[in-house]
Amino acid sequence: MTITLSGTAKTFGDFTAVHPLDLTIPEGSFFALLGASGCGKTTTLRMIAGLEEPTSGSILLGDDDITHLPPHKRPVNTVFQNYALFPHLDVTENIAFGLRRRGVKSVKKQVEEMLDLVQLGDMARRKPRQLSGGQQQRVALARALINRPQVLLLDEPLGALDLKLRRQMQLELKRIQTEVGITFVHVTHDQEEAMTMADSVAVMYGGRVVQLGEPAELYENPRSTFVANFLGTSNLIEAEVDSEGTDEPDELRVHVVGDDATLRLPRARCAAEGVDAGTKVLVGVRPEKISLTRTDGADSASQGGSADGRAGVPEGRNRLTGRITDASYLGVSWQYLVETPACSELTVYEQNVSRDDRLTPGAQVVVHWRPEHTFALDATQDAAAGEEAV
Ligand SMILES: Nc1ncnc2c1ncn2[C@@H]1O[C@H](COP(=O)(O)OP(=O)(O)OP(=O)(O)O)[C@@H](O)[C@H]1O
Ligand SMILES: [Mg+2]
Structure with a gap:
């Protein structure tokens, strides 16, 4: 009933x-x-x-x-x-x-x-x-x-x-x-x-x-932020809505605070209300949605790219440059922490399929993911709400 x-x-x-x-x-x-x-x-x-x-x-x-x-x-x-x-x-x-x-x-x-x-x-x-x-x-x-x-x-x-x-x-x-x-x-x-x-x-x-x-x-x-952090892990990045593209009906562009990077996301996935150019938001992406491409070694050379961070990253993806600070082996996957100019600890999960070319702390990488996998939240909330609440 x-x-x-x-x-x-x-x-x-x-x-x-x-x-x-x-x-x-x-x-x-x-x-x-x-x-x-x-x-x-x-x-x-x-x-x-x-x-x-x-x-x-x-x-x-x-x-x-x-x-x-x-x-x-x-x-x-x-x-x-x-x-x-x-x-x-x-x-x-x-x-x-x-x-x-x-x-x-x-x-x-x-x-x-x-x-x-x-x-x-x-x-x-x-x-x-x-x-x-x-x-x-x-x-x-x-x-x-x-x-x-x-x-x-x-x-x-x-x-x-x-x-x-x-x-x-x-x-x-x-x-x-x-x-x-x-x-x-x-x-x-x-x-x-x-x-x-x-x-x-x-x-x-x-x-x-x-x-x-x-x-x-x-x-x-x-x-x-509470739900983003309480259900699994979310990477939340401070950003401001970009003046460019605000008239796009389906897409939102944001500029990452403290980094020279623009990210895109579907407008429908923005939970903040009344977004105009300059509105602060927290941009979110789940760790398993992120891919890592190495820019200072094997990956970039083998894929014919240069070390400028463009190497091997498909067009149209959201991207940030960073450095691996921690790599832990979880059996089914690897968990990496990546330091970027805007965010000291981005969490990335990578399925444990190949056993070669492990990324080690210090490696320079591009973290990238699809715009569709990006969401945005109202920035007036505590970004850490729900993290420890178990
Ligand atoms: N009989 C009561 N008298 C006074 N306060 C109460 C009483 N029963 C519950 N509370 C308070 O109400 C709040 C909610 O309690 P509740 O038992 O519903 O929590 P819960 O979500 O089930 O937590 P838990 O996961 O620990 O079981 C708590 O702060 C609790 O201290
Ligand atoms: Mg209870």
């Missing part, structure tokens, strides 16, 4: 945990609330569950106003981080708990269905302490789903698992959601987790949703 929050807010004393929130969570979607610790994710979830009463605003489930309905009357179940399984009951009885409480006598068939769904058929008679963290998590999920809720709320359900198991369970959760087809609202502070699983992600910051969209939309088109 579609969940609609309208002006839903929560204050504790004089502290506002959630500012009036307007949010529509479509029926059958896997929806993630993503944000750093303390931004109001759990409070929002608890309001949907009925465990916290909104200070103002309303919550609808489909067309029904459930704002003042007690938790047990809502067709909503919650799975918490610590699972809260009953230690003295085996897997079957843990899963059957909700049915038994409602006086359902024959639970066997439904429990079996759930055991199949979470793939724990051969562990039906084990106690929770005889299960791994991931298996306990599945029991908690089955225990919630057997009540056939219309909405399942998950508050950091994978938080206690180690990284590898987490990744595995993310795919598993997604499979289960697709199979049962009900609305999942998933709270996490892990951006990769939100992006892997969710159809839509609401990024929260300081009790507000700052951006909402599909994972790729958020990643490719961040509208604020």
